[in-house]
Amino acid sequence: MKSLMNAPLPSDPVNAHTTRRADDRPPAVEVLSAEKVFANGTRALAPIDLTIAEGEFLTLIGPSGCGKSTLLKLIANLIQPSDGRILWWRGDFGQVGQGDRSLAFVFQEPTLMPWARVETNVRLPLDLAGVPRGKADPRVSDAIARVGLSAFARHYPRQLSGGMKMRVSIARALATDPNLLLMDEPFGALDEFSRNKLDDDLVKLWWERKLTTVFVTHSIYEAVFLSTRIVVLAANPGRIFRTMTIDEPQPRNQDFRDSARFAAYCRELSTWLAEASFPPASGATP
Amino acid sequence: MKPLLQSETFVRIAAPLAVGVALLAVWEIGCRLGSIPVYLFPKPSDILASLIKNGPSLLRALLITLRITLQAFAAAVVLGTLIAFMFVQSRAVEVSLFPYAVLLQVTPIVAIAPLIIILVKNTQLSLTVCATLVALFPIISNTTLGLRSVDPGLASYFRMNRASRLKTLVRLRIPSALPYFFGGLRISSGLALIGAVVAEFVAGTGGRSSGLAYEILDAGFQLDIPRMFAALFLITITGVFLFGAMVGLSNLALSNWHESQIGTEA
Numbered sequence: 001m002k003s004l005m006n007a008p009l010p011s012d013p014v015n016a017h018t019t020r021r022a023d024d025r026p027p028a029v030e031v032l033s034a035e036k037v038f039a040n041g042t043r044a045l046a047p048i049d050l051t052i053a054e055g056e057f058l059t060l061i062g063p064s065g066c067g068k069s070t071l072l073k074l075i076a077n078l079i080q081p082s083d084g085r086i087l088w089w090r091g092d093f094g095q096v097g098q099g100d101r102s103l104a105f106v107f108q109e110p111t112l113m114p115w116a117r118v119e120t121n122v123r124l125p126l127d128l129a130g131v132p133r134g135k136a137d138p139r140v141s142d143a144i145a146r147v148g149l150s151a152f153a154r155h156y157p158r159q160l161s162g163g164m165k166m167r168v169s170i171a172r173a174l175a176t177d178p179n180l181l182l183m184d185e186p187f188g189a190l191d192e193f194s195r196n197k198l199d200d201d202l203v204k205l206w207w208e209r210k211l212t213t214v215f216v217t218h219s220i221y222e223a224v225f226l227s228t229r230i231v232v233l234a235a236n237p238g239r240i241f242r243t244m245t246i247d248e249p250q251p252r253n254q255d256f257r258d259s260a261r262f263a264a265y266c267r268e269l270s271t272w273l274a275e276a277s278f279p280p281a282s283g284a285t286p
Numbered sequence: 287m288k289p290l291l292q293s294e295t296f297v298r299i300a301a302p303l304a305v306g307v308a309l310l311a312v313w314e315i316g317c318r319l320g321s322i323p324v325y326l327f328p329k330p331s332d333i334l335a336s337l338i339k340n341g342p343s344l345l346r347a348l349l350i351t352l353r354i355t356l357q358a359f360a361a362a363v364v365l366g367t368l369i370a371f372m373f374v375q376s377r378a379v380e381v382s383l384f385p386y387a388v389l390l391q392v393t394p395i396v397a398i399a400p401l402i403i404i405l406v407k408n409t410q411l412s413l414t415v416c417a418t419l420v421a422l423f424p425i426i427s428n429t430t431l432g433l434r435s436v437d438p439g440l441a442s443y444f445r446m447n448r449a450s451r452l453k454t455l456v457r458l459r460i461p462s463a464l465p466y467f468f469g470g471l472r473i474s475s476g477l478a479l480i481g482a483v484v485a486e487f488v489a490g491t492g493g494r495s496s497g498l499a500y501e502i503l504d505a506g507f508q509l510d511i512p513r514m515f516a517a518l519f520l521i522t523i524t525g526v527f528l529f530g531a532m533v534g535l536s537n538l539a540l541s542n543w544h545e546s547q548i549g550t551e552a
Contacts, residue, residue, distance in 0.1 A: 076446065077446075078442060078445075078446060097448070105443075105446055107439050107443070109439050111437065111439035111440050111443055113440065113457075113458070113461065114543045115461045115464070115542070115543045116461075116543075124443075124447075124457070125447050127457070128444070128447040128448070128449045128453060128457075129447070156542060156543050157543075158543060
């Protein structure tokens with residue numbers, strides 16, 4: 001212990017405290033009794049408690065109006081909770097974006113700048129953060145390569161298909177090298193084939209980087225395939241209904257999709273979703 | 287691909303040209319057959335002859351009108367863009383000032399031109415002011431609309447990345463506004479010419495510094511109808527040229543992403 005105290009680490013206060021075990025890492029996100037009531041009186045979310053550990057792939061799923069997108073936007077700090085609070089790595093949002101505590105958000109739409117080439121679109125968050133071109137460019141080409149679009153770096157968005165545009169949007173998120181990736185139904189508008197392909201690639205990316213991911217989807221299959229944990233939400237008001245842990249070997253691939261276990265997960269999740277959407281009669285009487 | 291494109295371009299130029307030639311021929315033949323006197327309605331050949339005969343004086347008048355038009359257009363673009371930027375900075379500014387921009391637009395220039403010509407001593411300057419007032423509004427309204435027409439998703443992306451006001455303006459608002467701005471330029475360039483000609487009519491100045499409108503007035507007094515038509519022809523050609531230049535400029539700036547130009551570049 002003494003030798004550790006003597007170790008010259010004045011510039012590294014985190015490591016100076018003590019050696020940490022892997023599970024001692026602070027959770028990426030803690031939602032503490034956060035609720036959201038909109039200005040028009042709509043109660044989008046009842047007080048919710050949710051802890052998201054580092055390295056998790058957590059999916060929010062539920063019927064329309066269950067507040068899954070609202071919860072994701074709260075976690076992204078795009079909107080503020082009406083009550084309760086949210087912590088990122090045990091701190092407030094002020095320290096997010098510094099060092100190894102950054103966050104990236106992928107919208108439902110690709111939201112690309114139509115006047116800019118793919119590489120310029122992917123470089124945007126780095127430009128906005130003031131990263132010099134020399135440092136940014138290798139990260140940009142690396143991010144574009146990881147989504148398999150190297151041949152299209154100098155194309156304009158209008159020249160790409162819907163799935164390719166979504167890949168550009170993901171590359172833009174990866175370029176910032178985030179520690180927390182938030183995705184709001186990113187593949188909802190795509191055909192099933194493109195969606196499966198993007199899901200496969202997303203699992204690989206997540207597994208390579210152990211990138212904490214919070215994902216919102218309508219698709220049961222997508223949720224089971226991607227997630228380590230699925231949170232089922234119910235509506236009126238939005239609240240956590242049940243949680244399903246999917247402890248399966250990684251990285252997952254088509255074999256998992258074809259397995260009987262996959263089908264069993266899907267069946268159970270489907271039942272839960274039906275219960276969350278249409279509560280049984282006993283629940284209706286107060 | 288290429289022969290098709292060539293033939294399409296050819297058709298786009300040749301077809302209207304053929305219509306024009308046919309109309310001129312009908313006009314010429316009709317005037318000749320009806321023996322319509324030249325002081326009532328001149329033949330195209332009379333107009334051409336007048337254009338050649340009065341070439342130097344008409345050309346000098348054209349240059350003066352063109353100078354006023356271009357000065358007014360430039361002033362309208364600079365002023366209009368500045369005002370639009372001011373409008374989008376705050377709703378309060380826009381709400382309090384926009385009605386006056388509309389007021390400016392709906393007041394006929396013919397009605398306020400005499401006032402401006404009295405107030406501004408320098409004739410050239412007063413004409414430029416009149417033309418600027420006419421050309422200003424499309425730039426203001428289009429650019430304001432454009433600067434506000436930002437994709438909401440991109441806007442929240444910029445907010446999320448804590449982009450400064452200046453960076454949001456340069457990287458997001460201005461590019462989003464460009465198609466609208468160029469639309470404004472097309473309308474405004476034509477209006478600047480109309481404004482210049484109308485103001486010249488009202489001012490009615492003679493002498494060496496007179497533009498095409500004065501040529502028309504003067505030709506009217508002298509019943510030199512072919513010269514009147516020749517001046518009118520020059521005004522029309524100038525307007526077409528200005529419009530074409532604006533279309534070209536807009537295509538140059540937007541073709542990569544906004545117009546229908548799909549294809550891989552080398």
